[in-house]
Amino acid sequence: QVQLVESGGGSVQAGGSLTLSCATSGVTFATHCVAWFRQFPGKEREGVATIASFGSTTYFDSTKGRFTASRDNAKNTLYLEMDSLKPEDTAVYFCAARPSTRCTGSPATFHYWGQGTQVTVSS
Numbered sequence: 001q002v003q004l005v006e007s008g009g010g011s012v013q014a015g016g017s018l019t020l021s022c023a024t025s026g027v028t029f030a031t032h033c034v035a036w037f038r039q040f041p042g043k044e045r046e047g048v049a050t051i052a053s054f055g056s057t058t059y060f061d062s063t064k065g066r067f068t069a070s071r072d073n074a075k076n077t078l079y080l081e082m083d084s085l086k087p088e089d090t091a092v093y094f095c096a097a098r099p100s101t102r103c104t105g106s107p108a109t110f111h112y113w114g115q116g117t118q119v120t121v122s123s
Contacts, residue, residue: 001025001026002024002025002026002027002097002112003023003024003025003026004022004023004024004095004096004097004112004113004114004115005022005023005024005114005115006020006021006022006093006094006095006114006115006116006117007020007021007022007023007117008020008021008117009093009117009118009119010118010119010120011120011121011122012085012119012120012121012122013121013122013123014085014086014087014121014122014123015084015085016085016121017081017082017083017084017085018082018085018119019079019080019081019082020036020079020080020082020093020095020117020119021077021078021079022034022036022077022078022079022080022095022114023075023076023077024076024077024078024095024097024112025076027076027097027099027112029071029073029076029097030053030073031053031099031101032053032097032098032099032100032101033050033051033052033053033097033098033100033101033102033103033104033110034050034051034071034078034095034096034097034098035047035048035049035050035051035069035095035096035097035098035103035110036048036049036050036069036078036080036093036094036095036096037093037094037095037096037107037110038089038091038092038093038094038119039091039092039094039116040090040091044107045094045107046060046062047060047105047107048060048063048067048069048080048093049063049067049069049080050069050103050104050105051069051070051071051078051103052101052102052103053101053102054101055071056103057069057070058103058105060105063082063089066082066083066084066085067080067081067082067083068080068081068083069081078095080093080095082119085119085121086121087121087122087123088121089119089121090119090120090121091118091119092116092117092118092119093116093117093118093119094113094114094115094116094117095113095114096110096112096113096114097110097111097112098110098111098112099111
């Protein structure tokens with residue numbers, strides 16, 4: 001059974017930092033593209049960052065320079081360090097995995113999803 005479990009969400013003031021973790025099981029983590037997405041109320045999920053199996057990381061425009069995504073293949077876990085948080089970063093954050101060594105930015109191409117974790121940034 002595939003499981004992706006996010007942790008680390010919460011509330012923070014603008015300018016603060018949070019680190020999200022996503023522990024995975026039931027997948028061959030090292031051969032999967034993994035990613036972070038977020039979803040604003042009433043909106044579709046949008047990409048935050050993708051990490052290919054060989055480590056190449058792609059960031060989406062709104063988070064470049066402030067967020068750092070990483071993966072630890074030995075721990076089957078991916079991370080998202082979020083710095084200089086803004087109120088407009090408030091969303092539910094999801095981790096996802098795709099059974100391919102390469103990534104795309106489309107949520108529809110990801111097979112496995114975590115349950116999501118709320119991040120709230122107050123001004």
